[in-house]
Amino acid sequence: MTGPAFVSLHDAMERHVRDGMTVALEGFTHLIPFAAGHEIIRQKRRDLTLVRMTPDLIYDQMIGMGCATRLVFSWGGNPGVGSLHRLRDAVEHQWPRPITLDEHSHAGMAARYTAGASGLPFGMLKGYTGTDLVTVNKSHIATIVCPFSGEALTALPALAPDVTVLHAQQADREGNVLLRGIVGACREAAQAARTLVVTVEEAVDQLDAPMNAFVIPSWQVAAIAVVPGGAYPSYALGYYARDNAFYLAWDGIARDRARFTEWMTTHVLETSTHAEFLRLVGAVA
Amino acid sequence: MTAYTSDEMMTVAAARRLSNGAVCFVGIGLPSAACNLARLTHAPDLVLIYESGTVGTRPNVLPLSIGDGELAETARSVIPLPEIFTHYLQRGRVDVGFLGGAQIDRFGNLNSTVIGPYDAPSVRLPGAGGAPEIAMHVKELLIVMKQSARTFVDRLDFRTTVGFLDGGGARARDGFPGGGPRAVITDFGELTPDPETHELVLSAIFDGVTVDSVRAACGWPLRVAGTVTRVAAPTAAELQALRDLQERTRAAHAQHVRITLPT
Numbered sequence: 037m038t039g040p041a042f043v044s045l046h047d048a049m050e051r052h053v054r055d056g057m058t059v060a061l062e063g064f065t066h067l068i069p070f071a072a073g074h075e076i077i078r079q080k081r082r083d084l085t086l087v088r089m090t091p092d093l094i095y096d097q098m099i100g101m102g103c104a105t106r107l108v109f110s111w112g113g114n115p116g117v118g119s120l121h122r123l124r125d126a127v128e129h130q131w132p133r134p135i136t137l138d139e140h141s142h143a144g145m146a147a148r149y150t151a152g153a154s155g156l157p158f159g160m161l162k163g164y165t166g167t168d169l170v171t172v173n174k175s176h177i178a179t180i181v182c183p184f185s186g187e188a189l190t191a192l193p194a195l196a197p198d199v200t201v202l203h204a205q206q207a208d209r210e211g212n213v214l215l216r217g218i219v220g221a222c223r224e225a226a227q228a229a230r231t232l233v234v235t236v237e238e239a240v241d242q243l244d245a246p247m248n249a250f251v252i253p254s255w256q257v258a259a260i261a262v263v264p265g266g267a268y269p270s271y272a273l274g275y276y277a278r279d280n281a282f283y284l285a286w287d288g289i290a291r292d293r294a295r296f297t298e299w300m301t302t303h304v305l306e307t308s309t310h311a312e313f314l315r316l317v318g319a320v321a
Numbered sequence: 322m323t324a325y326t327s328d329e330m331m332t333v334a335a336a337r338r339l340s341n342g343a344v345c346f347v348g349i350g351l352p353s354a355a356c357n358l359a360r361l362t363h364a365p366d367l368v369l370i371y372e373s374g375t376v377g378t379r380p381n382v383l384p385l386s387i388g389d390g391e392l393a394e395t396a397r398s399v400i401p402l403p404e405i406f407t408h409y410l411q412r413g414r415v416d417v418g419f420l421g422g423a424q425i426d427r428f429g430n431l432n433s434t435v436i437g438p439y440d441a442p443s444v445r446l447p448g449a450g451g452a453p454e455i456a457m458h459v460k461e462l463l464i465v466m467k468q469s470a471r472t473f474v475d476r477l478d479f480r481t482t483v484g485f486l487d488g489g490g491a492r493a494r495d496g497f498p499g500g501g502p503r504a505v506i507t508d509f510g511e512l513t514p515d516p517e518t519h520e521l522v523l524s525a526i527f528d529g530v531t532v533d534s535v536r537a538a539c540g541w542p543l544r545v546a547g548t549v550t551r552v553a554a555p556t557a558a559e560l561q562a563l564r565d566l567q568e569r570t571r572a573a574h575a576q577h578v579r580i581t582l583p584t
Contacts (some may be wrong), residue, residue, distance in 0.1 A: 064373050064402055065388025089402075090450075115386035115449030116349050120447075122419040128443040139434075143411070143454040146403035162411055163454040165495060166483040172439045188496070218373045218388045220402045238583075247497060273390050279578040280385040311582055321579035 038124035039211035039254035045235065045261040045310065049075040052199050052233050052258060053084075057110075060087035060197040060229065064220025065115065065278070068270035069203040070094050071263045071310035072235050073128060077101045078305060087197055089145045089221060093269070093286050096120040097304070099135060100296055108138040108195065110145045118281055121290040131293065138176055139169060144192050149221045152228030164190045200229035203267045203275060204252075206243050207236045211254035218271030219250055226252055235263040237275050265314050269318045279319065325555050327508040330527050332358060332563060333555040335419070335465050335506045343416040344368040346409075346455050349387045351465045352419035354566070357383060361562045370409060372451045374402045383570040389396045391573075406451070410458045413498060418459035420482065421466050424474050427520050429464060429484025429502035431456070432477040433500050439479060453481040461503040465503045468507035474540040485519035491520070510552060515544070525550045 043051070053059055053076055061069045073094040076084075085106040086095055093114065098104055100122030112123050126135040140148070147159030149173050160180060164170050170190075180191040202222050206214045213234050215222055226232050232252070239262050245251050266272075269282035289299050307313045314320050328351075335355035337346060341364040347356045353371075357380060360367045369378050377397030377417060384392050393399050400408075409415055422431035423446050435442035456462050461485070466472060466500030484502045485492050492501050501519070505512040510526035523535055524546040536543045555563075 056451045065386045066373075066390070066393070109448070111448050111450035112445075117385070119445075124445045128442060131478050139448060141449040141453045142402070143406040143452045146406050150403050161407075161454070162498070163457060165457065165497065166486055167449070168434070168439070168480045169449060169453070217390065217393045218375065218399055220373060220388070223401055224403055249513065264582050268578070268580060271390055271578075273393060276580045277390055277576075277578050278386065280389075281577050282575040283385065284574070314582065315579060319578060319580050 040234075040257040040260045042239070042260050042262070043279060045071055045075050047261050048233050048235075048259040048261045049079055052227060052231055053081055055081055056083045058085040058087060060195070060200045060225050062088060062202060062220060062222050062225040063267065063270065066218040066220070066271055067203045067215060067222065067267050068092055068094055069201045069235055070268060070270060071266035072099055072203070072302045073107060073235070074310065074313060076103060077300070084179055087195060089122055090115070093120070093121060093283065094219060096111040096122040096290055097300060099123055099126050100290070101300055102132045104135060105133065106136045106138065108140070110142045114283060114287060117287050118178065121287070122296060125293070130145045133204045137189055139173055140176070140192065141169065144190070146221055146224065148192050148195040149224035149228050151192070152196040153224040156194055158191045158193050160189045160191045175316060175319060184193070195228055197225070197229045199231045200225045201233050201234060201235070202226060203235045203272065205237050205272055206240050207234065207260050207262070208240055208243050211257050211260055212243060213252040213257055213260070214245045215250045226256070231258045232256055233259045235261045235266040237264055237266065238262060238270050263310050265319065266310060268314060268319055282317070323557065323560060327527070329560065329563060330552070331506055331554060332507050333559045334511065334527070334552050335463060336362065336559070338463055338504060338506070339364050339367055339417060341368045342368075344370065344414060346370050346372070346415045346418045346451075346459060348419050348421065348451070349384065349436060351421065351545070353383055355465065356419065358563050361566065362559055363568060370405065370415065372402065372405055374400045374405055376409070378402060380524070381569065382573040383566060385574055406454060410454055413458060415458065416460050418455040418462050420455060420462065420464055422452075422464070422482065424472055424477050425464065425466055425505065426474060426477050427489045428486060429481050429505065429521055430477055430486065431464070431481045431482040431484065434479040434481045436478050449481050449553065455582055456482045456484065456497055457497050459499045461500050464505040466505065466507060467536070468509055468536055468538050470540045473537055473538070485514060488519040489517070493577050520544060522546050523549060525552050528554050550564065
């Protein structure tokens with residue numbers, strides 16, 4: 037098996053993320069691939085099914101810019117701050133377009149990714165019992181009976197995205213990828229994907245990886261783009277902290293359609309690289 | 322005694338419910354403040370688990386999000402999120418869970434999904450997150466919510482998370498492993514479930530609160546325990562620890578991040 041191509045962020049997204057695909061940009065608070073999401077917005081991708089446990093600001097931006105028609109998720113807020121106003125506007129007022137929800141709990145999303153990563157048709161858990169999630173999402177939540185004990189369990193269809201995009205700390209020259217710190221469901225989302233694309237803080241000769249570290253082997257990775265600061269305003273442990281002040285400020289930006297559109301136009305559509313974006317928002321030392 | 326706010330009283334009352342050595346699944350916001358206050362005061366060996374995958378974490382400042390670097394860097398171990406929900410929570414290794422919500426009903430069921438109909442909500446809330454399975458599996462569930470007739474409702478708009486379902490034996494009959502809500506801590510006092518019917522009953526109030534004012538701030542006819550106890554005001558040590566924690570947190574969250582790009 038061959039290793040990944042090292043390409044620009046533009047080329048990585050253009051080659052692998054196409055209109056109508058099911059795309060997961062994972063990373064739980066940490067290592068959220070913001071640069072990749074912004075590039076997808078710049079390329080004006082449409083009709084995407086977006087998959088993430090916590091849509092976070094990056095999907096608020098992609099939904100508000102009209103990239104998505106479907107969202108698969110389990111918690112859609114701005115953590116510690118409040119609402120994702122663009123997600124709310126799409127659900128409550130169909131702006132800028134209607135969005136269909138495939139809604140779950142965290143444990144359910146984890147089970148769905150794990151099933152996808154394992155080549156199984158469904159995942160199962162002891163969960164969802166007695167909740168209205170079961171009522172509103174019948175096509176994705178069902179009951180299955182254990183053939184040995186007779187116990188009723190909840191079954192959920194496997195998630196196998198067309199493309200999973202991750203941000204990581206390092207790739208070595210072969211294209212092996214290291215993630216350190218909080219990894220959320222990155223491992224399962226990576227293994228579940230048909231195509232895995234990665235952005236990294238840096239390319240190194242040797243990974244800073246002790247035995248048992250979370251290293252994705254090069255032959256599972258389709259493309260790597262080196263994008264320093266690629267998780268900003270989320271964070272990359274060992275490189276930079278989460279910009280909590282930006283998360284607080286986003287509430288005001290996203291609350292208003294006009295202000296949001298102007299901000300996205302200036303900061304994303306009218307910048308051509310992530311470095312340019314970082315300089316414009318004042319995140320560069 | 323120094324003056325204190327009802328938020329501070331609520332956080333202190335929640336913290337006191339946590340015993341030293343317990344394994345606690347922590348949600349963001351007030352639960353996180355209460356758990357860390359407990360750890361910094363009477364429960365130094367409280368084991369805090371955040372759903373992002375940090376086990377045994379001892380943050381110096383409160384996280385804004387559930388996966389801040391502070392949680393990873395002060396954790397005993399950092400594991401993949403699916404394992405938190407399977408090997409720890411579903412396996413029955415968590416003693417206490419801590420949740421809030423936008424609405425609660427008399428049996429401690431919670432809504433954090435929508436106000437209004439699901440397909441055409443007037444307010445789309447964040448959704449379930451970890452809540453349904455936390456409430457299903459922890460040995461005891463604590464709920465912290467500010468009380469008003471708008472949030473303590475006769476009927477939930479959406480049942481995101483199960484407390485005692487319709488009360489009585491419903492929860493046990495449906496095979497829930499965990500024990501269900503142990504207490505609801507509000508900005509007025511505490512509600513606890515009746516041992517038979519599992520209906521929430523006002524059992525304790527804070528200083529300066531009257532039973533009538535609590536009943537007026539409830540969307541169902543709130544029952545009152547035969548003896549309503551008074552919750553002791555925060556001690557000077559509790560208040561100091563909480564305010565120091567929040568001051569450190571404010572300073573940390575106000576810092577803008579600067580990234581050094583390679584030249």
